[in-house]
Amino acid sequence: MKKKIVSAALSTALVLSVSASVMASSPMESVTVGASGHSAGVAASRSLDAEHLNLEAREVVKYYSLTSYEESEKEAFVLNQGEELTVFVYNSGFPITYTVYDADGQALGTYNTHTPYGRIFTAQKNGPLYVQFKAGANSSFVKKMNFSAKFSIS
Numbered sequence: 005m006k007k008k009i010v011s012a013a014l015s016t017a018l019v020l021s022v023s024a025s026v027m028a029s030s031p032m033e034s035v036t037v038g039a040s041g042h043s044a045g046v047a048a049s050r051s052l053d054a055e056h057l058n059l060e061a062r063e064v065v066k067y068y069s070l071t072s073y074e075e076s077e078k079e080a081f082v083l084n085q086g087e088e089l090t091v092f093v094y095n096s097g098f099p100i101t102y103t104v105y106d107a108d109g110q111a112l113g114t115y116n117t118h119t120p121y122g123r124i125f126t127a128q129k130n131g132p133l134y135v136q137f138k139a140g141a142n143s144s145f146v147k148k149m150n151f152s153a154k155f156s157i158s
Contacts, residue, residue: 062157062158063155063156063157064154064155065153065155066152066155067150067151067152068137068150068151068153069149069150070137070138070139070148070149071139071147071149072141072142072149073138073139073141074138074139075137076136076137077136078105078134078135078136079135079155080132080133081133081134081155081157083127083130083131083132084127085128085129086126086127087127088125088127088157089104089125089133089155089156089157090122090123090154090155090156090157090158091122091123091125091153091155092121092122092123092154092156093117093119093122093152093153094153095117095118095151096151098117098139098142098149098150099139099140099141099142100138100139100149100151101116101117101137101138102115102135102136102153103135103136103138104125104133104134104135105135106128106131107127107128107129107130107131107132107133117137117151122154122156137153
């Protein structure tokens with residue numbers, strides 16, 4: 005799955021003439037391709053004129069590695085009122101939860117990542133929604149808990 009996403013990102017970068025330096029500047033992010041065939045990632049949207057993009061959804065995949073009880077930085081996703089943020093976590097059984105915060109910093113809820121589906125959050129006003137991951141106790145011999153999350157804005 006990871007190879008397909010990276011491959012799609014590189015192919016799209018070549019088609020859209022996005023320079024390799026822009027793509028390589030963020031090694032922990034992977035740009036994906038939306039149904040419209042355009043690049044749907046952050047790097048491409050910075051590089052191309054906004055009026056030329058007709059995106060159905062903007063997507064980004066981020067990779068995380070946490071130790072027991074460690075928290076990630078809060079990821080900010082700026083939305084307009086009514087836009088939706090979908091969070092889908094690919095987890096291999098690690099005790100990971102995530103909390104979603106609204107633009108005012110109020111927690112909307114904390115969710116377990118052991119679900120076979122994503123969750124959708126609708127912006128009540130213009131501004132960012134924040135997502136923060138937290139690792140629980142890892143009783144196995146694995147020191148790092150690696151997982152990825154796909155974020156989509158539509």
